[in-house]
Every structure is written in C-alpha cells, then in structure tokens.
Amino acid sequence: MNDVVIDAQGLTKLYNGARAVDDVSFTVGRGEIFGLLGPNGAGKTTTILMLLGLTEISAGAARVLGHDPVREPLAVKRRVGYLPDSVGFYDYLSARDNLRYTARLIGFSEAEREARIADALNKVDLAEVAGKAVGTYSRGMRQRLGLAEILMKNVAIAILDEPTSGLDPQATLELLDMIRGLKRDGVSVLLSSHLLDRVQSVCDRVALFQDGRIALIGSVAELGRQVLGGGFAVEVEAEGQGLAECLAQVPGVRSVESTGPDRVRLLADRDVRPDAAAAVVAAGGRLRRLSVEDPSLEAIYTRYFHDHGARHAA
Amino acid sequence: MRREGSPWRGVGAVFLKELSDHLTGARMFVLEWLVVLTAVAAVYVSIQQIKNTSAEDPFLFLRLFTQAGEQVPLSFATLLSFLVPLVSIGLGFDLVNSEHSRRTLSRILSQPIYRDALLFGKFLAALTAIAISLLALWLLLIGLGLFTLGLPPSGEEIARALVMLVVTIFYAGVWLALAMLFSTIFRSPATAALVALGLWLFFTILWPIFSPWMADIFGSRDIASAEDLLGVLSVRQGFARVSPSALFSEIVSVVLDPSVRSTQQPMLAALGLALIERGAIPGAPLPFLQSVLLVWGQIVGLIAATILLFVGGYVVFQRQEVRA
Incomplete structure (x- = not known):
C-alpha cells in the first residue's frame, strides 16, 4: 500500500442539474491533517459524503484506502471514522450505551467492545459522566463523544465535518489537541471548517473551496505566497x-x-x-x-475571495 | 458489479436496540394499555352477552372474540381492526425521520452497515413489539374466557383463534409499513403522523360509507336475479377491499365463525337474505381448513400490501440524501 490514503479525482455531484461539487481532485497522505475550507454551501460536506459512499458520485472517482466507496462502502466505512457536522446521539441513552450500539454495528466482540469503549471515553475525558444520558451533555461534550466513537473504531482515517463550530474557545482548544493526538497515532485526518484561524493551527495542507470547486490547494505557507504575492x-x-x-x-x-x-x-x-x-x-x-x-489563512482567504469577487453563501 | 458484503450486517444490533427502545418507551406503554383496557372491556361485555344467551353453540369460545354486546355494539375483533392501526402508526410514524431530526442518521450510516439493515431492523423491531403485546393480549383473553365461561376451548377453536392472532400481526404489519413509508417521505414526524392517521380515518370510517356508492357507479344497477345481486355485491366487495381494514374484517368474520360459508354472507344478512348453496346443509360448520382457504386470498393480500408498502419505503430511503 502506498502513502496516499484518500485519492479524489474529478469528483462531481449534481443536485437537480446544479453542480454542488464540480471536478474536485485532491489527495491526502498517511498521517496528514488535510483541511477543506470554504464558506457554508461550498460543497465541503457533499465531498465528504461522497468519500464515505453516503451519497452517489455523479462523475469522477474516489479511492479511500484503495477501496471504491461506491462499490465497497463497507470496506471503506470499516476503516474510516466520521464525525458529522453537529453530531447527534440518542439523547435518552447514556454515552456508554450510545457507543455500545455503534460498537455492535461495527461488529466488535463483547469483550473487545467494553475495553475499547472504556479506553476511548478515557481519552476524551468523558469516563466520569459516561453513565449519564447524552441529553444532559453540552455541545463540547457531544463533540468529544463523537471523537470517542472514532477512537473506539480504531480507524486509519478520521473525517471531521466542522468539528469546532459552535464550541467555546476552551472546548475548541481541547478538541484541536485531540485532533493532533489522532495524527500522533498515525491517523490521517480530513477536516472541514469555515473557521480559519483554528484550522490553520492544525492543518498540514488545506484546500480552499469556492462554489463547489477547489480554488486553491497547498500548505498555508504556499498559499500565502500564491495569494498574498509572496x-x-x-x-x-x-x-x-x-x-x-x-x-x-x-x-x-x-x-x-x-x-x-x-x-x-x-x-x-x-x-x-x-x-x-x-x-x-x-x-x-x-x-x-x-x-x-x-501569512494567515484569514488573510489569504479574504484576499482571495476579495480578488475573485466571490459571494459568500450565508 | 455486485456490491460487497451482506445487507443483513447489523440488522441484529439495530433490531435489539429498537426493540428495547419500544419496550421501555412511554409511547408503547400508553398504546398497550389503551388496547388492553378497551379490549378487556369489550370482552367483558361479550362475556355477559354469552352468559345470557345459553343457546347451544359448538364454538362458544370463539364468541369471545366476535360477540358484540347490546349496549356496546363492539366486538373484540372489530375493536382490533380499529385500534391495531393506531398502535402501528403510533410506533411507526417517526421511525426514519427521527433519525434525521436527531442528526444520528449520518453517524449510524457511516458505520460498516448498509441502509437496508437500518430499515429492516427498525421494521422487524416495531412489528415484534406489536406482536409481543398482541400475543399477551390474546393469552389474556383466552385466560379470561377459561375463568368466566368455565369451559375449555376445543383444539379447532384454538387453531382458529391462532390464525386470527397471526392475521392480526400481518394487519399490524400493513399499517406499520405504511407509517414507515410516510416517516421516510416526510421529514417532519408531525406531518407523517397526520398523513398516516388521516389515511387510517379514511379507510376505517369514510371508505366503508363511500365505497358501495362508488361501486354502484361502475357495477350494473338492475337487479333481476340472484346472480345480479351477487354480482353487485362482489363489485362492492372489490371496492371495499381497497381498505386493509375490510380485508381484516372479512378474514376474521370467516375464520372465527365456522357457520360463515361465504365472505358475502354478512352483506346478504344485512339485506335480510341467506345464502343457500346447493347441496350444503344450512348452518353446518365449515371445516377449519376450508374457512382458512375461503379467505386465503385476503390473507395473502394483507401480506402483499405489507411487502409493497415496505418496498416503497425502502426505495425512497435508498434514494434519500443523508443530509437534511
């Protein structure tokens, strides 16, 4: 196996004739943190769903860990963890029971299940409140529980959709720390966000989305030279x-x-x-x-969209 | 190219989780007690009625299910045809759309299972929950009958009552599949519940009133002979059978009453007529298997309707976008 874990070539998604994602190509390497950035509605989430096989690909092809997400979705989903935008849990169940349900769906044996759940809850500092109903959790705690689910799954790739949106600064810092922890464990991370300064601090490379296309791609320093005139x-x-x-x-x-x-x-x-x-x-x-x-992403972003007269979809 | 892996992966996990949700939920509790209390009341009334009429009846025990009281003209079977859809809709109207509104759908579907597993598991769990409570209710009634009537049911009576139990579960399945279809189509649980309940009211109250009238528009209205009359009746029956409740009532009336030799008999009786077949002894009980054969088409119809509605929901769910 080579060092590219996600390979998207010309991904396109049509919704009723409108191009939500238009000819998007990028690769993510092993152990890399790759950021998909752009305003809301730019096609970030749709791209992620296509990589997971959760929505059909209109044109183009994707390989995730060498598998085709359209034809072999189970093989992809077995090794990829996904934290959706504003993740939801069964509020009336405890955090542990929520993870148990997911663990059963993944197919862990009973002994393995409990050990993994306890370990994952420890890593995200939820072990003490794991018996409480998730309905009582704050947004930051839910987000951490979503991360615990990914940790429990023992994945090769973690896909995080807007992981920090709606979190207070303290919770954001904690979450970003945990994302760096994923990288230390050798997990590749694909994360999407419209919050630039936070993303800048963790991403190795970023892709700037605009109206369903990738406008710019590269490391923050490279983009700075490209856009801000070096x-x-x-x-x-x-x-x-x-x-x-x-x-x-x-x-x-x-x-x-x-x-x-x-x-x-x-x-x-x-x-x-x-x-x-x-x-x-x-x-x-x-x-x-x-x-x-x-060069800050904020500056690159503002300058780029200013220069290209982009309208921000709210 | 075939997709990899089994669509059944994860059905068990979904089934167990959903079943435990149903059995511990407040909604199931309320619906169950509604059915149990009204059913026991209906059976109590019919027991009083049975005790008063001491005419000889070889299938006295089955009267428990079909006998309506004088003050309360509602038998247990009629009550079930009315309340079972309510329970099914109550459990089914938010099966799929609640996963959307809780925002759990994309997280669950990003686990290594197919969408099929989620839908199968949910349907089977809800149907099992209903089947469990129907079975409990059925046993309760049999016990009540043993106590109050003081005579044991014969083997044939038990067989007929069992067929009724199974048919009731299929009948619940039709409405459950319908409710689940709506819960897939409509993102708002309130809309799904309203549409399903509206259809339920239409089929149980309005359709029996309108369907004979609509049938007579299509059928011939000149009745010169008995054949003409039977022809008109069968067109009316055809129209009425669009409603699953009508199918259920036909099955129950035939299976629980061995003296019924034709599904048109109750309609004729309403007109003050009796059906006398050539060579048949009037009032002689029909053997068990013959009764079942008489309504085999209706039973298959209920099962087919369940499958069709489920497939409809399945197709809609497979094509649905995961994100809101």
Missing part, C-alpha cells in the same frame, strides 16, 4: 510626516499601503524590518510598532 508583509506604526514616501524608498519594498492613521503596510521581497526602522528614524518619525506578518 514575500513579507510588514506592519509599521509610526508618527511623522511623509513616512510612506520614505518607506517606499527602502530597497526591497514593492508596495506601501496605508491601513489607518499613522499605520502602513509594506509588501517586500525580504524581511525589511531593520531597514524600515532606520528609514523611519532617519525621517524623524517616532516608531511605535514594527511587525512581520505570518
């Missing part, structure tokens, strides 16, 4: 007259953009901070702040 973006905050002109003279600076009172943004080929500082001081300005921006 190089460095330096934020300068300083008081003084005609500073923008002075800064434009600094070698390596390609453009100067005013972003507010006494604030400018430089796009440069290299890290121009020492030269920019010198230039400000030489012009008699009072330097307050000088910082270089890492």
